[in-house]
Amino acid sequence: MSEAQPPSKHPSDAKGRPAGPKRLFMRQPNMLRMLYALCPILIAGVYFFGWRVLAVLAVCNAAGLATELVTSRNRGVSVSIACFVTCWLFALSLPPTAPYWLAAVGSVVAILFGKEVFGGFGRNFANPAIVGRTFVYVAFPNEMTAAFEPVFRGFPGGFAHWSMDTMGRLPDYLAGQAGSVSDVITQATPMLARSRYGYQTPLTDLLTGSIGGSFRGEFGPRILAAGSIGEVSAILCILAGVYLLVTRTANWRLMVSPPAGAVAANVLFRNVLGQGDVPPLAFTLLSGALMYGAVFMVTEPVSAPKKRPAMLIYGALIGFVMVLLRWKGQFVGAVGFAILLGNVVGPVIDMAAEAMGKRKAAAVGGAEGKGE
Numbered sequence: 001m002s003e004a005q006p007p008s009k010h011p012s013d014a015k016g017r018p019a020g021p022k023r024l025f026m027r028q029p030n031m032l033r034m035l036y037a038l039c040p041i042l043i044a045g046v047y048f049f050g051w052r053v054l055a056v057l058a059v060c061n062a063a064g065l066a067t068e069l070v071t072s073r074n075r076g077v078s079v080s081i082a083c084f085v086t087c088w089l090f091a092l093s094l095p096p097t098a099p100y101w102l103a104a105v106g107s108v109v110a111i112l113f114g115k116e117v118f119g120g121f122g123r124n125f126a127n128p129a130i131v132g133r134t135f136v137y138v139a140f141p142n143e144m145t146a147a148f149e150p151v152f153r154g155f156p157g158g159f160a161h162w163s164m165d166t167m168g169r170l171p172d173y174l175a176g177q178a179g180s181v182s183d184v185i186t187q188a189t190p191m192l193a194r195s196r197y198g199y200q201t202p203l204t205d206l207l208t209g210s211i212g213g214s215f216r217g218e219f220g221p222r223i224l225a226a227g228s229i230g231e232v233s234a235i236l237c238i239l240a241g242v243y244l245l246v247t248r249t250a251n252w253r254l255m256v257s258p259p260a261g262a263v264a265a266n267v268l269f270r271n272v273l274g275q276g277d278v279p280p281l282a283f284t285l286l287s288g289a290l291m292y293g294a295v296f297m298v299t300e301p302v303s304a305p306k307k308r309p310a311m312l313i314y315g316a317l318i319g320f321v322m323v324l325l326r327w328k329g330q331f332v333g334a335v336g337f338a339i340l341l342g343n344v345v346g347p348v349i350d351m352a353a354e355a356m357g358k359r360k361a362a363a364v365g366g367a368e369g370k371g372e
Contacts, residue, residue: 025079031080031084031085033243040236041236045229049149049226053158056091064107067107067112071112077120089297090128093289095147097165099143114126125344148227153210201287203282209226211227230289231292241294257311261321262322298318
């Protein structure tokens, strides 16, 4: 996304209170394009997991909007369209059967503690959606890790169902395989299945999002669950990234550098150091939320560095840490933690890049002076 400047405050009234904004929502075309890019992923989420996805999104939007309405009114500014972008990104990062109360709590934390306590839009130090997602992941691990389920397949897929856990039976392609509906939502996602059971999800399934099936675990046959709502289809995330780049809504340096960092880490750990428990490169790039994070989260301009070399280093660092944490960390997803770490060190990288630029300019100027 292009750089965004914080909104200016409106004049105060006779009693020194904010006079109130002239309009309810700011004009933010870039934020609208972000929502446009997320629409196909939302539709795919409904197809894969059922209409409950829209209910989760509605809860997130309502909680986030209510929070920003209160805080923005106190400051006398309009509500930012970025509020909805944050809520959409957070909602689509949740498991499809995440409790509604968790969706509401995470959205409030994302808006209030990820942005508003720092002064509102344009002043956040970290990606607000990542703040909310990381909070609920750490605070409510049972609800976050036991809310995954396989996807619907075929037509009409999830468009004919509220969610899989309310069907009372498994979908046709899973019928006769191990497990029941009550068991399905506690099964392993692709990265967990691979790390714990050595099960390799077909790359075509990771690319399209059609993740499901059975494999053999420690205690017999198991059913594979998919990931979070918006992350399961790598190809849709990639196409959304192309749209954001073509419309100049996102900076290509921030978008391309995380996969590049992940490639470097994967080659180093798996091929150079010979660590066989690091998954193959294609699996690393297509599984989990790497593509979703690279396209929508890392490109958030306020929390990212502003200098061009710093953007590349920042994104590559995030991608590198993602692979490292997947390999050695307790949380196999790792994307949220890697991006949050990048947000924290981003200003340092920016200052270092600026200092190097000044030294280089001074050296060039000195050389030209001697040439004269």
